[in-house]
Amino acid sequence: MLPSHGSNPHYLYESLSIEQPEETLDFSANLNPFGPPKALIEKWPDAFDLITTYPDPHATSLTKKLAARHGSEESHVLVGNGGAELITLVGRFLFHKRVCIVQPAFSEYEEACRSAECEVTYHKLEEGWRLDPNPLVEKMNHLDAIFLCTPNNPTGVSYDLESVRTLIAEAEKQDCYLIIDEAFFADFLHKEPRYTVELMTNRNLIIMRSLTKMFAIPGLRLGYMMAHPEVIRAIKKLKPHWSVNALALMAGEICLDEQAYMKATRKLIEGEREKLQLFFEKHRYIYSRSTVNFYLLKDPDQTDQAPLMHYLMKNGIVPRHTENFPGLEGRWLRFAIRTSYENDRLMEVLASWRSLSL
Template sequence: MLVLPDHGSNPQYTYKAMDIRMPDQIVDLSANINPHGPPAVLKKIWKDLLDEIITYPDPHSAALRRSIARKEEIEAEAILIGNGGAELIHLIGRWLSHSNVLIIHPTFSEYEKACQINDCTIHHFILKENDWDLDVNQLKATLPKMDAVFICNPTNPTGVLYSASKLEEIIIEANNKNCYVIVDEAFYDFPLEEVTIAPLVKKYTNLMVLRSMTKMFSIPGIRLGFLMAGETVVKELETYQVHWSVNGIAQKVGETLLEEKDFIRHTQCMVKREREELFAFFDECQFDYSPSQTNFYLLRDPELNGQTELFRFLLENGIVSRHTLNFKGLDGRWLRFAVKGEKEHEKLMDALTEWKSRP
């Protein structure tokens, strides 16, 4: 039985699982990280950051919380800093222990994993393929039996972006049914027109908003994310958090990166341009793709049901995509690709052209 890694990145494990020799040169399109790399300011301040390794970090990340609070126009007490978004997801899972949880699929696998290990009863709401639109009325009908619902926006892995008004309609109904809504905005800052519901945490006590600084700023090795919610929820989640879980370097880096508005805007424009050029090529070559508005998308050859054959072909040609075998509602019928730069996309398009020209 084929067992592939649960996440993108670390392509050596994918090659090993597929029993393919890993080429010396590869194009890794499996991880949704900003292709520009970290902002230049990090190199300028890196030596100064070394001072942080000789003292214990602030266990409450107070300075970073204040900086985020000013930017988001909420209270610092409504913010919890985490060792990446994954830590915060698992804190929520522990907090929801033995609850009824609804997960909207296809989506990030860590939500279900965090809830499973905390003995939650998990319910699945699977979106219809090709447009993955969110039927609010159908979803609202399930809420009376739920304690919490996870929504990713933009959705990983489809890249579909839901409006703030649609999400607020769900939050209002959930609030009436004593149900929490966890909205993961890990990729909210990649679309040119940002959609966020973070301001609503001041209005609805049942809302939690997750953010990651890993993706936009290309710092997966540093691990940094934050959660915005009502003060009571934040205090309860904080009791589950390991002391000093967010290191001092990460806290200082976070404060610095919050000021990088030009870097974000430049990335947004690049992602939109590159994505539109790719989609035009896919139309020409008759590939199906998801209506993504962010820095990744789903792709499939409509002549295949499962995409393992295409997945293998690309790996053999040094191009690493992300399988979807562990995404409910996709089950391997699509591949996920990150939006990168012109050179990477030329190699991808060359490989896909060769794929289509096979006898």
């Protein structure tokens, strides 16, 4: 009965029959707390004329810019209507294949694969969420594809680079597709891994990235994938014509130039994350060792986090439930790192909750 995504908090209040307060702070969507870049806001009035013409179906200009960003060829890049379209396209590409999803993970991987009549299995990581590549390598002989989200959604944990590289190399050897979702990697980490260099020769590696998270433009829907040109051509044939609108294409080009904005975002997130973690330790909350702009949290005194979730919502704090994440099943709550004011308000309500149990 609960919504399958974060954001749109009124649906969550309705599903739980909780009266929504006049003021709520939404911690359920992992977006940049700064909001969209000023450059995009300033140029937005000039974009009106774009709605009178069809967008470029090949996203040529943005594709060039993305390829240059990664030191790659344009033939390795496919722009899509947000991560949701890209995941759906990959699912169609894997029609009737045997797919394993490293859990916990974003629920849409499974939805897309089951819609494409794939055989779906899980590889569940124990809490702590350390990635040991060896069990997955052993399974590859019986698989056609593996989905791996890093930094992981919902934990925020970044998997060990060497472990991921081991999976990349073994996937190529065993002819198993490795789909890496890096929606948060490139923008929220100071040093991003260079898995994209493998794409020149590796036909089994697919990397998906989002432009909506860092730049806070989820309403525009914009993302891209990178893969070997043969894979890009095959997936592009499954893509609807004109699926990415002209406003999104324009926004993408503007946002990619906002290096100072990205640097300021990383600084804010790091400072707020450290502040929050100190509070959690002081007040006996358990949290995931996130490297990005969201994290998992739980009260160790509660087997089921539903009472804490209800308390937060009644006080205007909207977390993301984890009921639909295999391996978590509601034992944690997920929170975005927001502005200093919003994070302070979250800590105030969590301190109030803790005082009730004393």
